[in-house]
Amino acid sequence: MLKGSLRKLLNALLLMIAVLVLNFTLIHIAPGDPVEALVGEMGGATPELIAELRSRFGLDQPLYVQLGTYLGRIAQGDFGHSLYYDQPVTALIAERIGPTILLVTTALFSAIALGTVLGVFSAQRRRSVLSHLVTVISLAGFSAPVFWVGIMLILLLSVSVPLLPISGMSSADSAASGLFYILDVLHHLVLPALTLALIYLAFYSRLSRASMLEVLGSDYIRTARAKGLPKRMVIYKHALRNAILPVVTFAGLQFGQVISGAVLVETVFAWPGLGTLAFESILRRDTPTLLGILFFSAVMVVVMNLVTDVVYRRVDPRIKAR
C-alpha cells in the first residue's frame, strides 16, 4: 500500500519535472519575443532599453542556461516575476485563483447535479418528450460556442430583462461588506456560472443518460426487478451507483482543467480569474506568468487525478477490493 503510494508520488514528481521542461522549451521555441511585446505595449523604445530589458530578464542567455536557472528557482519555490505586471507570479496566481475556483466549482457542481438528474430521468423514459428535450438541449449546448451563449444570456437576462449585472465580480460603486458583499458577488456570479454550467450540463446529461441506459440493460438490474424490488431502489441504489462512475471520472478530469474551461467565460463577463490572466499572458508573451499558470494547471490535474482515485474507491467497492 505504502509502496504503491510512494510510487504514485514519485511518478507525479517526475511528471511535474517533465511538464516544466516541456512547457519551458515549447514556449521559448515558439516565435515571438517577450521584450519586443513589452516594448510594443510601452509605445516603442530605444535599442539600448531593449538590450537592458533583455539582460534584466536573463533573455540574453542561451536557452539551456535559462532553463537551468528556471528549474533552480522552481526548486526554491520561486516562480519568477511577471514581465508585464512586475509582480511575483505566485502572488498573481494567488490573486486570481479564488474567482476562477468559485466560478468553475459553482458551474461544475450545478451541472453535475442537474445533468445527472436529467440524464437518469431521460434514460428511464427514453421516448418521452423530456428525454428528447434533454437530447436537443445537450446537442445545442455541445455545439454552441461558449462566448455566444454568454452574449445571448446577457441580452436576455441583463439587457432585455434587467435582472443581472453584465460584468465583473462585484459592484464597482458599492461599499458593501460582509453578507452584502457575498450577496453582491453571488449576484454577479449567476450569469457566468450559468453560461459555463450550460456547457457542462450538456456533457453530463448525455454522459449520465448513456451510462444509465447501459446499466439499466444489464442482467443484475433485470434480476433486481425480477426480485420485486421497488423501482426507486432499483434506480437509485443499484443502477445509479454504477452509472455514476464515468461521471465521477470526468468530473475529476474537468476540475483539473479549470483554467481552460474558464478562459472565454471570464473574458466575456470580465471575471477577474486565472483564465483571463492565462489568455493575456499568452498574447503578451509574459513567459514566467504563463509557465507558472501551466505548472499550476498541471498540478491541479495530477491532484485531481489522485482525488478521483480516492472518490472512485469510495463509490466503487470493487476497486477497493483489488
Add this chain to the structure above:
Amino acid sequence: MLERLARRLTSAAPIALAAAIGLAPIAQADPKDGGTLTTFTSGYRTLNPAVQSGAATGAPGSQIFAGLVTVGKDYVVQPYLADAWQVSDDQLTVTFDLVGGAKFHDGQPITGEDVKFSLETVRANHPFGSAMFGNVESIEVPAPDKVVLHLAKPVPGLLYSLQPLLMPILPKHVYGDGQDMKTHPRNMENVVGSGPFKVEENNPAERLVLVKNQDFFLKGKPHLDKIVYPMVKDPLTRVLMLEKGEIDYAPFAGIRPNDASRLEKAKGAHVTTDGYEAIGYVHYLELNLRNEPFSKREVREALAHAIDTGFLAKVIFGGRTVPGTGPLHTGNPFYSADVPTYEPDMDKAAAMLDAAGYPVGADGSRFSFVLDVPSWAPAAHVPMAEYIQAQLAKLKINVELRKAPDFGTWVKRVSSWDYEATMNGSFNYPDPTIGVHRHFDCDNIKNVIWSNTQGYCNPEVDTLLGAAAVETDMAKRKALYADIQRKVQEDLVFIYMPQDYSATVYSDGVANLPDSPFGALSPFYDVYLDK
C-alpha cells in the same frame, strides 16, 4: 487675476502654435458637484504615464497626475500647474510660474524641484522622452514656485509635451529613492499623485477607482466624486454595458462602425468622434524598401493605383472615416491636402508593373510576397489585408497573408526588418516631431518598432524635417510640413489606408467633457454629471 495672467501670457513671445495661449474655458453654467462617472479599462500595467505611453495608462494617469499645462479646444495651450510662463526672445529659455499652495495627494507641497524631477524622469524613461525633451539642456529652480528650462534649440512643440499625459508631475519625495522608475512599486501601489483625483482602489484584475482630491489646487474642482474603471476586455460586452447604461463614458472602446450605428439608436447614448485628432491614428501598408520589388517606386505606385482606399473607407469603416492622404491625420494642425493622389486604376497599375520589369510570367504571375497582418486592431487590419490580397490577385500578384499569432511575433518581424510588407498603423501624437519624424528620419532606421523600419532615406526630406523641428513661426512650419507630406507621398514611402474610426460613447447627463483634441487623455476636473 485673469487680466494679470492674460497680460503676462500675451506679452510672452509665442512658441509657435503651442504658445497661441488662451485662457481657461469659460465655466459652464452651474456645474453640479457629486456623482460617479463609470467608464472602463481594458487593462494597464502601470498608472504612471511617465514610463508608459498609450491610452490605457494615459486616461487614468491624466486624472491622477497634474501637468504644467493642459491643451484645450483647437490645440490652445492652457495654464494648469503653471499659471503663467514666459519665453525669451531667442526661444531658448522658458520660465514657468507655479500656482501657489499646490499639494500632492499625501499633503506634501508641489515645488519646482518636483517639476524638474518629473521632466528628468520622463526624459529618461518615457518612450518619447528624448524626442520631447532631448533639447532641454538644463533645468533651473530659482524659487520653489518657479522653473526655468534652458533649451539647446527652439522646441516648437514643447508646451504640448508638458501636459499630464506626457509629463505628469511626480512627487520627488516618493520616486526619488533611486529605484528603477519603470518598475517602481509606487507606480501601482499607494500611488501619490498631484491631479484632481486620487487612487482609492487599484485592482487591475477587476477595477480602478479614483476619488475626488479635496485639496486639488484648482479651487472648486473637480466636480465628480468618483471615476470608476471596471476592467472589461471584451468589446462586445462593452457595447452591451453601454446599451444598458452600466458604462457612462467609453473612449478608446474599439467601437466598430456597426456598433456605433446601433449605439446611436440606443436611448440616452451619444457617439462622437471628437477627441482623437491629436492622437491621429493613421493606417498604412508598409513595404520593406530595402528589397525588390518594393525598392522600385513604380511598383509602389502600381500598388497605390490598385488599392481603392475610398472603397475601404466605405466598406470597412461604414463611410465613417476618410481615406488617408499622408502621414498626418486630417485633425492635425499641420495636415495638408496638397499631396499627390493615386486614383484607382487597374489598367494603369498593370502597365506600370510591366514597365517596371514585372510582366506576367510563364507561371501566370508577376511576383509573390508575404503580407504580415498584426494581431492588434484585427477589425481593421484583417479585412484591409484580405482586400489587398484580392485586388493584387487581379494584377497577377500573389499575396500570402501571414497573420501574427501575437503582438510580440509581429513586432519581432517588423523591427528586425525580416518582412516584405505589413499592415501597420501609428499615432501622430501631439507634435509631428514625436509621432511623424520617427518614420522618415534617415538616422532613425533602427531595429525598433514604429521607427523607420521600412528603411527610407531621402536627404531632402531629412533636411525639411530638421528645419520643421526647430521652426517657431507657425506659418513657416506649416509650409515645411506641407512640403514633407507632398514629398513622402511622391516617394510613396507608405501606402496610406483609411484613417482609423475612433469613437467615444457617452450617456445623457455626462456634461462638460474635455473639448481638447486629446479627448479622454485630458484632465476631467471640469466634467460633471447632470442627471
